Amino acid sequence: MALADLFIWLFAIGIPVVIILIVFGIRTIRPTERGIVERMGKYHAFYGPGMVILIPFIDSLVKVNITEEMVNAEKQEVITSDSLNAMVDAQIYFKVQPDEESVKKSQYAVNDYHYQIVQLARTTLRAIIGSMTLTEANTSRNKLNQLLAQELQEQTKLWGIQVVRAELKEIQPPEDVQKTMNRVVIAEKEKVAAMDFATAVETQADGQRRAAIKQAEGQKQAAVLAAEGEATAILRIADAKAKEIQVVNDSADKHFxxxxxxxxxxxxxxxxxxxxxxxxxxxxxxxxxxxxxxxxxxxxxxxxxxx
Known part of the structure; x- marks a missing residue:
C-alpha cells in the first residue's frame, strides 16, 4: 500500500512539473529573430530560428528583431552656417546584424539602441546642417543623406547595428526666408522662359533667313539656266543661218x-x-x-x- 501511495504522490507531483516545464521551458524563435539565453543572469547561448528548451526559473530568453526598422529623428530647429534657423526632420533605417556577436553587442554594448540612435541622429543632423548654408542644405539633400548615414554607421558600429540609409524629410526655413526663396525661384523660371523665347525667335529668324537665301539661290540658278538656254538658242540659230549660207554658196558654185x-x-x-x-x-x-x-x-x- 505504501508503495502504491508513493507512486500516486509522484504522479501527482510529476504532472504539474511536466506542465510547468512545457509552459515555462519551451520557447520558439521566428526567422525574423535571434535569441540569447541567459542563465542565472549570465550569457549562456545563442539561438537561431526554431525551438529552444529552457530551465524554468533559471534560464531566460531574450529575442532580438533582425529585420529593418525605422525611427523618426523628430522635428528640431537647427542653425545653418549663414545664421538662418530651419526646422528639420529625418528618418533613420537600420537593423541588427544577425550574427551572434552583433546580437550580443545590441544587448550588452548599448542600453536601448532604439532611443539612443534617435538622439544620435538628432545631434549628428544638427552638426552636418550647421556646416552648410540653407541653400546648400536644400539643394544637396542626397549628399546630406549620405553624410548622415555614414556618420551614424561609424558611431553605431560597436552596437552591432547596420545603418541602411538616412533620409531627410524636410527643411523648413523661416516664413520670410521662404517667401524670398519663392520669389527667387519664380524669377529664375521667368528668366529661363525668356531665354527660351529669345532662342525660339532667333531660331525662327535664322530659318527665315535660310529660306530667303535658298529662294534667292533658286532664282539665281533659274536666271542662269534661262540665260544659258537663250545663248544656246542664239548659237543654234546662228549655226543654222551659217549652214543656210553655206548651202547657197555651194549651190552657186555648182550651177553658176x-x-x-x-x-x-x-x-x-x-x-x-x-x-x-x-x-x-x-x-x-x-x-x-x-x-x-x-x-x-x-x-x-x-x-x-x-x-
Whole structure:
C-alpha cells in the first residue's frame, strides 16, 4: 500500500512539473529573430530560428528583431552656417546584424539602441546642417543623406547595428526666408522662359533667313539656266543661218560659173529695179548683162536663139 501511495504522490507531483516545464521551458524563435539565453543572469547561448528548451526559473530568453526598422529623428530647429534657423526632420533605417556577436553587442554594448540612435541622429543632423548654408542644405539633400548615414554607421558600429540609409524629410526655413526663396525661384523660371523665347525667335529668324537665301539661290540658278538656254538658242540659230549660207554658196558654185560676177550683176539689177530706173532691153539681150555692162562688168555669154 505504501508503495502504491508513493507512486500516486509522484504522479501527482510529476504532472504539474511536466506542465510547468512545457509552459515555462519551451520557447520558439521566428526567422525574423535571434535569441540569447541567459542563465542565472549570465550569457549562456545563442539561438537561431526554431525551438529552444529552457530551465524554468533559471534560464531566460531574450529575442532580438533582425529585420529593418525605422525611427523618426523628430522635428528640431537647427542653425545653418549663414545664421538662418530651419526646422528639420529625418528618418533613420537600420537593423541588427544577425550574427551572434552583433546580437550580443545590441544587448550588452548599448542600453536601448532604439532611443539612443534617435538622439544620435538628432545631434549628428544638427552638426552636418550647421556646416552648410540653407541653400546648400536644400539643394544637396542626397549628399546630406549620405553624410548622415555614414556618420551614424561609424558611431553605431560597436552596437552591432547596420545603418541602411538616412533620409531627410524636410527643411523648413523661416516664413520670410521662404517667401524670398519663392520669389527667387519664380524669377529664375521667368528668366529661363525668356531665354527660351529669345532662342525660339532667333531660331525662327535664322530659318527665315535660310529660306530667303535658298529662294534667292533658286532664282539665281533659274536666271542662269534661262540665260544659258537663250545663248544656246542664239548659237543654234546662228549655226543654222551659217549652214543656210553655206548651202547657197555651194549651190552657186555648182550651177553658176563665176558666181561672184553673177551675184554682183543680180544685186545691181535689183538696185536698178528698186530705184524705178528705166532700162531699154534690146531684143535678144539679157537684162542682167545690160545692167552689168552699165556697171562696168563683163557680160555673160548668151545662148543662141532657137530656130
Amino acid at each position: 560659173k563665176g558666181n561672184a560676177v553673177t551675184l554682183r550683176r543680180i544685186e545691181m539689177a535689183e538696185q536698178v529695179l528698186q530705184s524705178n530706173s528705166k532700162v531699154i532691153v534690146p531684143e535678144g539681150s539679157d537684162l542682167v548683162n545690160i545692167v552689168g555692162e552699165a556697171a562696168g562688168l563683163v557680160p555673160l555669154p548668151t545662148k543662141g536663139k532657137k530656130e
